[in-house]
Amino acid sequence: xxxxxxxxxxxxxxxxxxxxxxxxxxxxxxxxxxxxxxxxxxxxxxxxxxxxxxxxxxxxxxxxxxxxxxxxxxxxxxxxxxxxxxxxxxxxxxxxxxxxxxxxxxxxxxxxxxxxxxxxxxxxxxxxxxxxxxxxxxxxxxxxxxxxxxxxxxxxxxxxxxxxxxxxxxxxxxxxxxxxxxxxxxxxxxxxxxxxxxxxxxxxxxxxxxxxxxxxxxxxxxxxxxxxxxxxxxxxxxxxxxxxxxxxxxxxxxxxxxxxxxxxxxxxxxxxxxxxxxxxxxxxxxxxxxxxxxxxxxxxxxxxxxxxxxxxxxxxxxxxxxxxxxxxxxxxxxxxxxxxxxxxxxxxx
Numbered sequence: 001x002x003x004x005x006x007x008x009x010x011x012x013x014x015x016x017x018x019x020x021x022x023x024x025x026x027x028x029x030x031x032x033x034x035x036x037x038x039x040x041x042x043x044x045x046x047x048x049x050x051x052x053x054x055x056x057x058x059x060x061x062x063x064x065x066x067x068x069x070x071x072x073x074x075x076x077x078x079x080x081x082x083x084x085x086x087x088x089x090x091x092x093x094x095x096x097x098x099x100x101x102x103x104x105x106x107x108x109x110x111x112x113x114x115x116x117x118x119x120x121x122x123x124x125x126x127x128x129x130x131x132x133x134x135x136x137x138x139x140x141x142x143x144x145x146x147x148x149x150x151x152x153x154x155x156x157x158x159x160x161x162x163x164x165x166x167x168x169x170x171x172x173x174x175x176x177x178x179x180x181x182x183x184x185x186x187x188x189x190x191x192x193x194x195x196x197x198x199x200x201x202x203x204x205x206x207x208x209x210x211x212x213x214x215x216x217x218x219x220x221x222x223x224x225x226x227x228x229x230x231x232x233x234x235x236x237x238x239x240x241x242x243x244x245x246x247x248x249x250x251x252x253x254x255x256x257x258x259x260x261x262x263x264x265x266x267x268x269x270x271x272x273x274x275x276x277x278x279x280x281x282x283x284x285x286x287x288x289x290x291x292x293x294x295x296x297x298x299x300x301x302x303x304x305x306x307x308x309x310x311x312x313x314x315x316x317x318x319x320x321x322x323x324x325x326x327x328x329x330x331x332x333x334x335x336x337x338x339x340x341x342x343x344x345x346x347x348x349x
Contacts, residue, residue, distance in 0.1 A: 044270065046079045046262075048104040049087040049096070051210050053234040057163050057292050058106055058254055059083050061285035065256075068277035077270055079104075085211045094257075098153065103262045106161065106254045109146075110189035116149050120193040120330055121339050125249050125323040133347045134162050134251055135286045142342055147255070156263040158275070159282045163252040164228040164293040167244060171223050174243040174309050178319045187213055187225040196329045197250075201322060217241050228252050230289070233296035238306045246310045249319065 048066070052058050066079035082088075088096045093105045094115070113120045121127075128134050137143060138160035147157030168175050175181060182202035188194045195205040206222050216222045218240040225237070231252070232238060256278065263271065301308055311319070330340070 042076060044077045044266065046077065046103045046258075047082065047087070048079055048106070049082045049093055049102045050106040051085045051088075051090045051093070052083065052231065054083045056230050056234045057228075057285060057289035058161060059234075060288055060292070061161055061281055062106065064284060065277055065281040068280055069274055072273040072277050073270060077274065089209055089211050091209050097155065097257060097259055100259055100261065102259075104256070104258050106256050108189055109160065109253050109255050110191040110194060112255055113191045113193070115153060116146070117192075117334055118149060118339060119146055119255075120191055120334060121343065122146075122253065123191045123193040123197075123250065124330060124340070125197050125326055126320045127343065127347065128165075128251055129348050131162065131164070131286065131290050134253070136346055137343055138162065138253065139282060139286075142339060142346075145339065150255075150257065151260075154260045156258045156260045158256040158258055158278050161254040161256060161282060161285050162289045163254065164230060164289050165248040166226045166228055166250045166252050167232075167246050167248065168224060168226055169232060169237060169241050169244045171217060171220060171241040171243075174307060175224070175245045175247075176309060176311070177315050178322050181224070184223040185221070187216065187222045192333070193326060193330055194250075197323055197326050200325055201319075213237065214240060226250070229293045229297040229300060233299050238300055238303050242305060242307060244300065244306065244308045246308065247316065247319065249323075 046069070048062055050058055050062055054060065054063065062081045062083070066081050069077050069079050088102060088105070090107060090111055093102070093107060094112070096102045097105050109119050109122050113123065128137075143160045147160070150157045168181075170180075170184070173180070178201045181198065184203045185206050186198045186203045187208055188198060188205040189210075190207040195207070198205040203224075206216075208216060208222070213222075213225055214235055214237060217225065217237060224241075226249070227237065232244065238244070266274070297308075300306060327340075
């Protein structure tokens with residue numbers, strides 16, 4: 001009996017060792033991955049932060065870009081979009097980009113004039129007459145020159161996007177002439193040229209974050225603001241003010257920026273594919289901006305209690321002449337005015 005028990009134990013031990021060896025060999029061999037698992041291991045993620053709603057020219061373009069990047073890289077590069085200041089707002093997004101806390105942002109070029117003064121040329125009032133002129137300037141050699149001025153900040157400028165022409169909205173009474181702006185507190189972006197624009201008509205410019213505009217209009221901390229029809233509609237500004245004046249006195253646009261260290265870390269093939277996606281998105285975005293502003297203007301016209309006034313050509317000319325000193329301010333304070341002269345050769349008189 002004793003020999004039988006010992007034999008049984010020995011047999012069990014041998015079987016256990018054999019199974020263990022077999023399992024060890026099995027586990028020593030890497031498990032097969034399917035395509036999706038392999039993609040997750042090698043996928044590059046780009047976090048893109050912006051401050052406006054998804055149903056705006058910028059918001060839709062950001063989503064379009066993300067789709068194209070994933071398509072052109074076969075899913076090896078994924079762009080995660082964070083709209084509506086959900087990740088960073090326009091007060092801290094540039095610093096976050098420089099610090100590598102986010103890979104991409106799309107700030108207004110007006111906001112960037114704090115760092116790149118030459119970009120104030122794009123804030124000059126009545127510089128452009130048509131969307132076609134804006135497209136030609138921002139996507140051509142002038143736009144490329146302006147983007148290259150970001151190099152000292154370790155930022156890669158990928159493109160400029162267009163939101164459309166700006167108009168004026170006000171809380172208490174309509175703006176029929178530039179005299180109606182006198183004494184008003186007008187929200188503006190932190191651009192010296194934009195501030196000088198409102199100072200020229202006797203208004204007080206109030207630089208505040210875009211995310212605070214609705215609340216400040218509602219509380220009467222500001223009396224008026226300038227924006228595109230798409231932003232006025234998508235952010236609900238029409239709900240806290242009663243009047244809009246179609247002035248087309250300036251443009252609102254964006255710079256698509258990427259952290260340069262991150263850009264340089266990307267394989268060349270991905271850099272090429274991302275730029276292809278950006279070029280395609282930019283052309284698409286310009287067309288969408290025009291269509292969306294027209295569509296949202298129609299929606300604004302249907303809002304009960306919201307008045308839309310079209311400034312006459314005579315008053316528009318008076319407004320333009322009143323703002324002429326802003327050009328002198330720009331030429332005096334900006335060292336390189338070559339960009340302005342090149343733009344003026346492109347735009348129609």
